Amino acid sequence: MAKMKAAFLYEPGDVRIEEMDIPVPKDDEALIQLKSVGVCGSDVHFYEMGRIGDFVVKSPLVLGHECAGEVVEIGKDVKGVKPGDRVAIEAGVPCRKCNYCRMGRYNLCADVTFLAAPPFHGAFREYIAHPEDYLFKLPDNMSFEEGAMIEPLAVGIYAAQRGDVNIRNTVAIIGAGPIGLMTLQAVLARGATDVISTDLEPFRLDFAKHLGASLTINAKEEDPVQKIQEYTDGGADVVMDAVGFPETLQQSIKIARPGATIVWIGMPTVDEIPIRAVEAIFKEVDIRGIFRYANAYEPAIKLVSSGKIDVKSMITTSFTLDNVQEALEYPGKHPGTCIKVMVEI
Numbered sequence: 311m312a313k314m315k316a317a318f319l320y321e322p323g324d325v326r327i328e329e330m331d332i333p334v335p336k337d338d339e340a341l342i343q344l345k346s347v348g349v350c351g352s353d354v355h356f357y358e359m360g361r362i363g364d365f366v367v368k369s370p371l372v373l374g375h376e377c378a379g380e381v382v383e384i385g386k387d388v389k390g391v392k393p394g395d396r397v398a399i400e401a402g403v404p405c406r407k408c409n410y411c412r413m414g415r416y417n418l419c420a421d422v423t424f425l426a427a428p429p430f431h432g433a434f435r436e437y438i439a440h441p442e443d444y445l446f447k448l449p450d451n452m453s454f455e456e457g458a459m460i461e462p463l464a465v466g467i468y469a470a471q472r473g474d475v476n477i478r479n480t481v482a483i484i485g486a487g488p489i490g491l492m493t494l495q496a497v498l499a500r501g502a503t504d505v506i507s508t509d510l511e512p513f514r515l516d517f518a519k520h521l522g523a524s525l526t527i528n529a530k531e532e533d534p535v536q537k538i539q540e541y542t543d544g545g546a547d548v549v550m551d552a553v554g555f556p557e558t559l560q561q562s563i564k565i566a567r568p569g570a571t572i573v574w575i576g577m578p579t580v581d582e583i584p585i586r587a588v589e590a591i592f593k594e595v596d597i598r599g600i601f602r603y604a605n606a607y608e609p610a611i612k613l614v615s616s617g618k619i620d621v622k623s624m625i626t627t628s629f630t631l632d633n634v635q636e637a638l639e640y641p642g643k644h645p646g647t648c649i650k651v652m653v654e655i
Contacts, residue, residue, distance in 0.1 A: 316435035317634035318370040322360040325635035326370075330431075333439035340391050340442055341383040342399060345454035347433045348376030348462065349637050349651040351487070353426065355579070357638040362577070365428050373638070374433035374653065375401035375425035378448065378457025388442045398457040399433070400444040400464075400607050401425040417468075417604040424602075434634050436655055446607045449615040455652055456614055459621035462650075463610040465575065466492030468603035470500050473548045473573045477501035480542050482565050484534070485552035486514035488624060488650050489575060491521060493550055495619045498522050506546065508534045513646050521620065535564045545570060554578045560586055568593045575600055628652045 313329040320326060335341045352362055353373045360367045381395040391397060404411050404419035411419050426432025448457045466489060475481060475497045483490050483497070486509035494505055498521075507518035508527040515526040525541055527534045539545060545567030551558050554576025562572050563586045572595050590597065613619040626649045629637035634653060641648050 314436035315631060316372050316431075317374075317631060319357060319367055319373055320370050321367070322358055325357070325638065327632055327634070330372075330435065332437045335383055335385045335439040337385040337387040338441050338443075339385050339439045340381045340388055340397075340445060342379040342397065342438050342440060342445070343382045344377055344379040344433055344436060344438055344655045346378050346458040347374040347653045347655060348458045349374075349641065349653065350376055350462065351489075351641075352577075353432075354638055354641055356426070357635075358642070362579075363581070367428050369429070371426070371428055372431035372434050373426045373634075375427075376458045376461040377401070377425070377433035377438070378454045378460070379438070379655070381445075382437075384442070390442050391445055391447065396448040396454065396457065397445040398448055398460040398607060398611065399425075399438070399440055400446065401461055402602060403441055403444050415604055417602045434631065434653060436631070446611055448611065452611070452615055453622065455625055456622050458652065459624065459650070460607055460610045460614070462488050463492045463496070463614070463619065463621055464603040464606035465489055465600070466494075466496035467606045467610050467613075469493050469550055469552075469573050469575050469600050470496040471606075472598050472600050473497070473550060473571050475500045475502050475548055477503065479547040480504040480506070481548045481550065482506040482508070482538055482542075482546035483550045483552060484508050484558045484561060484565075485576065486511070486518045486526075487552065490552035491518060491624060491649065492621075493552055493575065494518055494521055494523060497548075497550075499613055499618050502548075506538055506541065508538075511646050514649065517624070517649060535561060538565045542567065544568075547571070548573070550575060552576050556580070556583045559583055563590050563593070563595065566593060566595050568595075570595050572597045573600060574598070624649045625652050626650060628654050631655050
């Protein structure tokens with residue numbers, strides 16, 4: 311069987327470039343030659359810790375799930391794509407049969423195969439076989455790098471949807487990393503005209519301002535709760551936490567006005583976090599979680615293709631497949647100058 315290169319995580323801090331079999335596509339799958347794969351915070355966390363919650367790397371694992379590539383072969387039942395098509399790859403494939411899948415909330419399906427979620431291999435490799443209904447053609451004016459950025463943008467679009475963001479809302483977004491910046495652009499695309507961004511890094515806050523934030527707050531230098539309360543005269547209509555730290559989850563409740571909607575996007579690294587429950591009750595806030603995304607790839611591609619959302623400028627550094635370990639270490643070593651790291655296959 312033909313072989314390909316892949317980057318395997320053996321244990322925290324240990325990535326090895328080795329060979330694995332090129333997959334043979336099933337009848338409903340296409341074989342994709344991967345071109346661009348983004349480095350997600352979850353990839354970095356797996357690299358550093360070997361686990362995220364209940365997802366534990368127990369055997370060598372290929373990381374990477376933000377990906378795009380070119381179709382090179384198709385199964386006999388595939389009708390929607392053909393060899394030569396350029397596609398973005400939706401990372402999660404649900405069962406398609408349960409109640410959640412039938413309702414369109416397939417991100418809540420209990421039987422999901424998600425790239426780079428142990429035990430399923432991800433996209434830091436040369437080829438991948440994937441079902442055609444989770445492949446999305448890229449317009450001619452979009453690059454493979456932009457195609458790989460559709461995955462994190464889908465998170466931001468889904469978060470904006472869960473927050474019911476509209477033109478009347480003042481929105482506060484905690485965190486100006488890749489997901490926070492994607493969420494910023496997504497809420498602006500939904501019509502919000504007053505968006506606040508908080509972070510600890512001046513470089514990221516400058517980027518948020520460039521992308522359309524009305525107010526940026528460096529939480530190292532100013533109290534974001536006090537600043538937002540003063541700016542909004544009582545709190546934001548929608549608060550979105552793209553960090554997931556215990557401190558920021560608490561902040562999200564303090565920042566919210568009475569009757570506000572709070573969307574928790576960032577994934578905490580601890581299981582139990584004390585919450586200001588009395589304040590949340592007195593304020594009558596709606597707290598909503600999001601888990602990945604659903605039905606967000608097509609609108610994400612349209613928004614990028616139309617120029618309404620800019621993802622390409624967020625790519626600050628690129629590496630090759632042979633240098634995946636360096637790519638995984640780069641965000642932690644350069645937090646003041648890095649937004650998104652891309653691996654070019």
